[in-house]
Amino acid sequence: MRAEAPPPGVDLTEAPFELPDRFKKAVIDKLYELEWRRYPALRQPEVKEKVASFFGIDPGAFLLTRGADEALRLAFQHAGSRGAALALPDPGFFGFLRTARALGVEFDHYHVPGELPSASLLRLPVLCSPNNPSGHALSMADVQGVCARSEGGAGPLLDLTYDFFADRPLHKNLNELLSFGVISCISFSKSFALAGARVGMLVATPEIIEEVAEKNDRFGLDYFQLAVLDTLFDRRWDRERESMVEWVRSTRSEMVGILSDLLPGDALGPCQGNFIPVHISGVPDTFVRDLVEATACKVHPSSELLRITVNDFSLAGIRKLRSGPALAR
Structure with missing residues (x-):
């Protein structure tokens, strides 16, 4: 089994390093102890508690996902199910457009930088901070401004794939973002060298998380992905x-x-x-x-x-x- 190396001109913004062997061994040791014939438990309280502790949020306010792609798909599906259109950044991540089209969710564009769209029950702005590919990062004041102009208590969708590298990371304020009605997508592929493991999370109010979880696959993450997260957010790896x-x-x-x-x-x-x-x-x-x-x-x-x-x-x-x-x- 080989990893795919991007050809020149198609760099994938992958992490520039590999996790140490002792981390991989710790994951494998956890996998070895599990009964592979059994389905993973539908709820993973121990893993979720570790992730919740790291981000300082309630375990009920997020869903563990197979990368940020699944988190985005679930958020887009949620918007489409209530008849909302998407406002996508231009320039922006090509995956936004691809996912919206695949799901049949209507969309328009707003310009980055210089334009911060407002949200409503029928329009979900998709923000990306830092924005791929333009690099523009949002401040908490920027996000709060979007929410203040929004209608009906609706908040934007915030893609935080590259946020860990920002000078003022927004993921350190997830509880405040939740209070604004923001839905956040987080990936661990870039920040923690886990593109091959496909792990991420969707952060939203417990009500939205419950609604989204009901429409998601019954068995989400497999044993390997759960072991990776259980190891990654152990305090020994801080x-x-x-x-x-x-x-x-x-x-x-x-x-x-x-x-x-x-x-x-x-x-x-x-x-x-x-x-x-x-x-x-x-x-x-x-x-x-x-x-x-x-x-x-x-x-x-x-x-x-x-x-x-x-x-x-x-x-x-x-x-x-x-x-x-x-x-x-």
Whole structure:
């Protein structure tokens, strides 16, 4: 069984590191002790209690999901079931559009940055912070402003896939977000190097969680996914989780410094995720090609953006560009 390596130009913003062997062994040890012939328990109070403790929320205010994709699908389904349309960010994550179309949920777009849509019982704004691919991060005041302009107690859907890397992470305020009526999707793929495990969560009021859970698969996460979460949120791994996020922030800072020397002053977008957005309008085509080749970054032609993932490969590539003769300035 092999992992899929993205070809040049199709980088997947995966984590730049692998979890240590001792973490994997701890997961395998948990799996070994389980009876695989039995279905997983429908409720997982011990695992949920660990996750709830980490985020400081009630165990009834979230649903463990198979990655953020499932959390998004469930939230979109919930909106569609009550006749609501979606307001999607542009530019935004391609998965928003794909999921909305697959479910047959109506949608329109709002522009990022500069436009913060309001919510109603018939319109669910989808916010992403930091936004993929533009990098713009929202503040609590921004989210509160969206909620204040909304009607009927409806709140937006907030995708926090890249939030752990932000300077002011919103996931540390989940209880306050819940009080605003916000529904949040959280992924552990990018922040904790678990894209292959497919684990995430949907955070909402207990009433919404109960309603969504009734429409979800009866047996959600399998034993492997549950063992991963049970291990990840054990207090013994606190430092490991923190160090992974710190490495990305530190490496991102170094990469931003190098790119600032290579590119025109207005080319770099906000850098709050595990990727760096580069506006290529005004950057020589030859340098854009060199940058894509050096970093295997993803090109967003419609928004004239490059999305460079923070990892050792990209760092080495831009270091090499810095030592070469051709600069974009």
